[in-house]
Amino acid sequence: MIEFTMPILGADMEAGTLIEWRRKPGERISRGEVIAEVETEKGLIEVEVFASGVVEKLLIEPGAKVPVGAVMALIREDAGAPPPNVTALPVAGPVPAVPLASPPAAPCVPASIAVGAPATPAAAASGRVRASPAARRRAADLGVDLAVVLGTGSDGAIGVADVERAAALGGKAAAAPQPAPTAAPQRPATAPPSHADAIRRTIAAAMARSKREIPHYYLATTIDMQRALVWLEARNAARPVTARVLSGALLLKAVALALRDVRELNGVWAGDRFAPSPDVHLGVAIALRGGGLVAPALHHADRLDLDELMRRFRDLVARARTGTLRSSELSQPTVTVTSLGEQGVESVFGVIYPPQVAIVGLGRIVERPWSVDGAVVPRSVVTATLSADHRVSDGHRGARFLATVDRLLQAPEGL
């Protein structure tokens, strides 16, 4: 019998609320399939199982807050199934996980927080209603106006349960003749942003640990993007809007392929040594509306063709912002890419996200005078940077990685 436990989906996560079981007792489930939806501060997470078998017993009722590590269900495993000690381990599909012989010594910080980049500044101070993405979704489903929902989360943040309570009390925006008795007064604009605080604390813990433990080295190079952009523009011009590919996706593909070439950058530091990953699960830093960041994994980014990569990237951004990421996406990146180009900066040197050993930074694509065949011409260029763990790799190998990214982008049709 295997025990399915509440997974840890963020360094600051102590508990999650079970929203829904996706399987009933007696039903089969295969590894990689979603067994439950759990709500955390990062939103609604679909939690996958690590082993195949038959659900024996569900021990927790939806709505209950469950501490990390607590047993939530029992699964009778198939004969010859993988060892039963870890059940909520994030594995996408049939592909083996990062080959960790032993778990990292320090608490594993999953990929769900920001790396070296500030949260989106706009929302925190704007006095908007604070609600988890899952709560917003539920509110939309139920037709509940969040403005009349009393939040009971830390510092008044609205959770799914609050929305459902409001709905039960008739808190629908239009339907309720009087605001429900629980209707919250307008939150004072001065209320401290607790959710932002929580994210800040998470970032602080992971980044302080990174700077304490990881001897970073930093490299940068400027890459001529002209050829890649001209190619991409022509490719997009022939396509309907739904099939267009962003230059960001092209850059991700080049980074993913180059990581295959320099393996010391892709994997995790496992206590006292490096565990390389055979797969490239690219953590992509995504700014959330309302503040904060997540860096969920784009699984097997190196193996996806450009259109598929774009589809998944688009889907990942959408789900990150509506709060339906999967547990494997939050805990499995083998390396991270941070891109601050949208904010207009030309270069970003990220802080490595433990237990990963490298972070790639991409700046804004800008037009600059550039020397081509002895003549100075305007070209579109991007600054790509690498922060890497000196315990694992040297500048020489890091330089090779950036040079490979450059080379790949000069032949975009191969991406």
Place this chain on the structure above:
Amino acid sequence: MTRDEIRAAVLRALGDVAPEADLARLDPRAAFRDQLDLDSMDVLNFVTVLHDALGVDVPESDYSKLATLDAAVEYLAARVRA
């Protein structure tokens, strides 16, 4: 389709990609990308929603012509009728 209908469709599309935005406060003559803190993925989604709602496929090279609410309505009004 009237300009008001097009304007409403544009606002709905913006509400779709930036659900937390206070669209009532949007300055129709200033770039909404800055006002709503949109990134290139949001812009792509915005154009996709407009395509579904109005049947106008905005080429990538024209994205800059939809930078403000007023400009977007102007641009789309010409295409929807055409």
